[in-house]
Amino acid sequence: MHSPTLKRRQLWLLNSALILICLFALIPVAATVLISFKGERDIVRNPPNILPCDTPTSAFDPTQCRWATEGYQRVLAPKPTAGALLPWALTGNIVRVYIPNSFFYATTTSLLVVLLAGMAGYAFSRYRFWGHQTLLVSILAITGVPLLTNLLALYQIGANLRKAQLPFYDDRLFLVVVYLGFFLPLSVWIAKGFFDAIPRDLDEAALIDGCTPVGALMRISIPLALPGLMAIFLLTFVNVWNEFIAGYLLLAKNELKPAMFGLYEFLSQNIINLQVVAAACILIALPIVVIFLFARRTFFAAMMEGAVKG
């Protein structure tokens, strides 16, 4: 409700309420950062203290805080190496194997989703063909289907494919295809929405000027749809990065595990070392948070486009 003039006092109240809500919402994030910078000595204390700043004589002395980076050190496990670009190499599994794997899955899936959803969205937006509406609504319906119930079947397909020992096949390929199947439908809708927003007259003008349909696509529609395709890329990237259960159930080999899988195992190996778990969480969530902060407008646009659909 937009009342024309909000009174100063009201405005002040409203702002402080929102600031409070924001602070409250960020408590878990702040707490994780706090835990990740504690030392083992302060983690295993019973009863626990919130800030590692107490001394035998006082309950809180900000000059005596025992901040530590051992959580990060144990996740990264830097070892000095000679001849490398950096004076040390990071040998922790999370940074050496799992995060690069997640980058691979997220990037590959997102690129393919952009390509395929771009093609399908363009077809839906620019052509009318037999079954147009049926197919579009079917894809919309599939958008809502969660991964979980299909995993039993996918698990068995994956196991059979692994047994068949096909050339060039490994579980990575299968996982990417599974991710494609789950993140494509929404993206097709988003892409169609973005192509719909580009005036058709532009295409037609190009065609009349002698451009081929493919040329019109490459020179007019794709450049204009680029922000939309970027949004699809980012949304898919975040979705794949954050996905846990499919990666957990469909992959067997250690060197193929994505970050969420690695993190989950890490949790059971470090029941007591909370600072190590917290540091691992932060390192894995950080890329996504940074991407989000830089591209939040793109995100909101894509999400709202997708949310109203299903």
Next chain:
Amino acid sequence: MIQAPQATKRSKLQRWLQRSLPFWLLLPTVVILLTVQVYPALYTVWLSFHDREPQGWVYVGAQNFERLFGMGLFAESVGHTLVFLVGFASLTLVLGFVIALLLNRRLRFSGLYVTLLFIPWIIADIIVGIVFRLLVVPDYGLFSGILQNPALFPPDGLSVLTAVPPRPWFGDFPFPPAPAMIYLILASTWRALPFVTLLLLAAMQTVPNEVLESSRIDGANSRQVIRYVMIPLMLPTIVVALFSLTLSGMNGVGMVFSLTGGGPGSSTEVLSYMLYSIGWRQLEFGRAGALALLIGLVNWGLIAGTLRVTRAHGEPSGEEQ
């Protein structure tokens, strides 16, 4: 179909390619969806009527379902799921609505608030589970000192992840929920809240200002405007948000995995987690198939409901031009 004027001069092959262009554009997507979505769904139906015997898969009729319903844990899991969904969906909707109302006034820092509030939504559910776990790990968690203090939480303090559930009030129905279940609801709400807030905020901003003004001129106070004007106008979005929360709550398993692991005992074992334990821990694929089919049917009901609501209320993007 767009036809270039020179099309007649082109070779037959080119014309054919051009006319079938939408088909080629859609083919990869359709093939992938058939393999990854349609075939597994049919396979799950098949699976739920079969069981693995030493000689291979045999048709067992409705036996998988009978055995599933015969498990004591099934009824209990349905109860847990209901408690979780009602708590999660209502808490998220109410809080989301209130925060959206606050954000709906144009403030100088609205953009900043939205950005900050939105951070929880982009953090993976498995990480959210771990983070919330770190706060209340028995004895060592950041807030365990406060929660386990007997003076604050009589009689022996509250250890969220290990406290036994209270005695149920209605027969076997798991209500009131265990502290771990309440905590699971809070963690899930924390993560889903930004999305629902933004969805409701977007709907709120489409309520025409004149409607609000005229109802105010007619003498409605703020609460009446919200109750009798805004909520009815936003109803389609509220229903969509409710369905989408139920859908994600039904199927989200990551947070249960990392926060409680179904425990203590079985007090946070919801249906999605039960599907995982029957399928991948007990390797009872037939029974798991039966459960997956049941969850899938609920999902389809929710999806169909969402489609009906969005289509009935003039969803513009699905229309022909």
